[in-house]
Amino acid sequence: MPQGQVAVVPQDGLTTRQRRNRPLLAVHTGSMKGKSTAAFGMAMRAWNQGWSIAVYQFVKSAKWKVGEENALTALGRLHEQTGEGGPVVWHKMGSGWSWSRRQGTEVDHAADAAEGWAQIKRDLAAEAHRFYVLDEFTYPLKWGWVDVDDVVETLVHRPGTQHVVVTGRDAPPALVEAADLVVEMTKVKHPMDAGQKGQRGIEW
């Protein structure tokens, strides 16, 4: 929780206001729950600012994220109807690959992921949105389906004021290095340790 105190006043020739409004590249990583959930929570703040929000969901599942998708897209519809908040688009990348790589072939998944990343690049170049969630995007990076150097280069040099949040385990070091904000979600205790499986409304 910010108290408004900064550790260092940088010698970058910028005013506090200029620095304050710099576009943010955030990474939510670590082995524990909350990485995507916190990103979608941030999207609520962005919505409230009237910003255009885009979610690119890189891992598919029949049920995961459906709650967040329905709630955020409902906020997007509210914007269309009343002008309140901002617009929301939710992209599902690829046609059916999951992080466990159990469905389809690896070649298909790699092509789907590359196509998803190509769309993000186009949107960033066009400054199509103000707040981006690249959900579970670390997995295609980890598996070599999308080139890490290309991602870092593109994100670092993105034009305008576009905030980007990348989520997923095992964020590559070059991405962590490039990011302004990196949070690691670590496990203290999880119900699965006590034999409890995921449940509706909590896990999805």
Next chain:
Amino acid sequence: MPQGQVAVVPQDGLTTRQRRNRPLLAVHTGSMKGKSTAAFGMAMRAWNQGWSIAVYQFVKSAKWKVGEENALTALGRLHEQTGEGGPVVWHKMGSGWSWSRRQGTEVDHAADAAEGWAQIKRDLAAEAHRFYVLDEFTYPLKWGWVDVDDVVETLVHRPGTQHVVVTGRDAPPALVEAADLVVEMTKVKHPMDAGQKGQRGIEW
């Protein structure tokens, strides 16, 4: 991310389904951003299930959480108008105390916090909601304004299927012990380290 594998199958005489639908007590703690944000993200999933949601905000600020408040209460209004999702109530506990204790007197703050907790106890006893966010609730516990033993006792023995998420730094050990799920948000990198202050749409 759950793969459906549990570490231990408990000898508690419950079926997986019974265990699956057990009410969850979650704690989001640690020094880093994302504790409250992830709780509000969970609230989006709860909303999508049509559950009644209550937020009790224990730390006040002119701007923090206004984005989440506006987005979640907008979802609550959508429920009233269309029946989609679930109802949302957002309580601000006390009249003006903040976690930095800079405003008002400590006596006032303690009374406000105790009153807030008394309301939560009444709501839990009445099974008024299905999903509760006790936001920044660890601070009144830490400062001795609300009794930790009373909180743990009440939460552990709450009736029905009421999910509760408590957020804030320095969660007391007895609360961590009682919780089913505990996530610690730890800092890898924060823009304030580089001299950047909080910004609209990102921090609030």
